[in-house]
Amino acid sequence: MPLYFSEREVVIPGQLLSDNGKHGGEGTYVIGGKVYAAQVGIAVRKNNKVSVIAFKGVYKPQPGDRVIGIVTDVKPNGYEVMLSRHLSGNMRIPDRREVKSFNLKVGDVIYAKIKESGLRGVMLDPSDRVKKIEEGILVSIHPAKVSRLIGRRGSMINMIKRLTGCEIIMGRNGMIIVKGPNPKSEFAAISAIKMVESEAHTQGLTERVENMIKNIMEGER
Numbered sequence: 001m002p003l004y005f006s007e008r009e010v011v012i013p014g015q016l017l018s019d020n021g022k023h024g025g026e027g028t029y030v031i032g033g034k035v036y037a038a039q040v041g042i043a044v045r046k047n048n049k050v051s052v053i054a055f056k057g058v059y060k061p062q063p064g065d066r067v068i069g070i071v072t073d074v075k076p077n078g079y080e081v082m083l084s085r086h087l088s089g090n091m092r093i094p095d096r097r098e099v100k101s102f103n104l105k106v107g108d109v110i111y112a113k114i115k116e117s118g119l120r121g122v123m124l125d126p127s128d129r130v131k132k133i134e135e136g137i138l139v140s141i142h143p144a145k146v147s148r149l150i151g152r153r154g155s156m157i158n159m160i161k162r163l164t165g166c167e168i169i170m171g172r173n174g175m176i177i178v179k180g181p182n183p184k185s186e187f188a189a190i191s192a193i194k195m196v197e198s199e200a201h202t203q204g205l206t207e208r209v210e211n212m213i214k215n216i217m218e219g220e221r
Contacts, residue, residue, distance in 0.1 A: 008044060010201055011037040017050045027052030042148070042201055053200075059084055059143035059173045061117040068133070068171035069124075071108045079104055081112070081124060083173045084143070089114070089122035091130070102130065109133040109177070111169055133169065136179035139190055141197040143174035148200040149193060156196060156206060163213045164189040188216040 069081035115125035166180035
């Protein structure tokens with residue numbers, strides 16, 4: 001499809017991105033069969049769609065999203081979970097007798113899936129591999145930067161995992177758990193994550209992240 005931007009180019013609202021309206025994705029709008037940017041951000045092509053990743057913006061929960069949250073309330077029929085500073089979700093257990101089987105308390109960190117998001121609020125799915133996270137460091141980044149942290153086909157996050165030896169669990173809401181074999185590895189992984197967040201719109205980021213991790217792991221600060 002004809003494109004009018006370079007991969008990961010910074011675009012502004014109203015900028016023409018494509019002549020084919022069928023390929024409009026998130027952060028775009030279509031007029032006259034053409035795709036335009038709807039927000040300031042980074043233009044990308046993914047799965048035959050043109051999208052614009054916003055520099056800033058609140059997390060918009062989508063069914064199927066995997067998120068990390070903190071339990072803030074235990075109720076007779078489930079739990080209330082904080083997903084961001086301004087967003088909470090509910091995980092309702094149909095059978096109240098099963099609530100205790102989850103063994104969750106206020107302050108626990110969980111990894112869960114969004115079941116629905118609408119007028120009823122954000123609902124988490126209690127039947128889909130809810131995981132209580134027992135260890136690791138909780139890191140928070142802007143949700144709009146999660147896609148850049150993942151990278152094309154997981155290239156960025158997989159590189160960080162490989163070079164640091166850390167286990168990294170990512171939530172689409174911008175919350176991330178880092179668990180490494182030692183403090184230096186965790187420091188390197190967190191530093192890399194924060195670099196991606198702050199420099200997501202720049203060129204040559206992958207190489208800079210790689211070099212920084214190697215410097216930290218080799219003892220240079």
